[in-house]
Amino acid sequence: MYKTILVPVDGSAMAMRGLDVAAELCRTFGARLITLCIYRHHSPLEASLSMVRARGExxxxxxxxxxxxxxxxxxxKERALEAGVEHVTSYAKRGQPARAIVEFADEHDCDLIVLGARGNGDLEGFLLGSVSHKVASLTRRQCLIVR
Structure with a gap:
């Protein structure tokens, strides 16, 4: 039924729950698992402010x-391998989380996107809706939102 399952992760407990569910699905269907972490691009102002640091690297x-x-x-990826998933790859990508996840799923022809219901979002995410909600509304692919 599923050949490729995408799990966006941000290090949160909810994302790890999603990963565990996706790992179980991969074992059941013999699917390939892709873990993806999206990071946000800094604006030039944020970048210049972050350059003010103490000595060091x-x-x-x-x-x-x-x-x-x-x-x-x-x-x-390591957690999925330990859970018995045979084929796992991991990626880090820059962008706006919901759109980047949907684009990545399209590029990699993912059959299913498994997301935690809430992650390590910021105040904007709390006010405007979670990434999982945005992904589900932007994609034509199947989504499983884990609580």
Whole structure:
């Protein structure tokens, strides 16, 4: 039934619940699992403010965020492998979360997107609706929202 399942992760407990459900589905259907962590691009103002630091290693904000997102996606991949999923890949991508998830699912021909109901969103997400709600309303692909 499912060949490729996408699980967007942000490190939250709810995203990990979604990952666990997706892992079970992958084992049941022999599907491939993709973990994806989206990081937000910094504006030039945010980037310039973040450059004011104490002495030591300096890293561009986008590079630091990409590295952090990669760590989250790779940790999710390891968790899925430990849960018995045979084929798992992980990605970190920059962008607006809901749109980036939908675009990624289209690019990789995912059959199902499994999302946690709420993640580590900000105040804007609380006021304007969760990423899971936005993804479900933007995509034509099947979505499973896990609570």
């Amino acid at each position: 300096r890293q561009r904000p986008d590079d630091a965020l990409k590295s952090y997102a990669s760590d989250i996606a790779n940790a999710a």
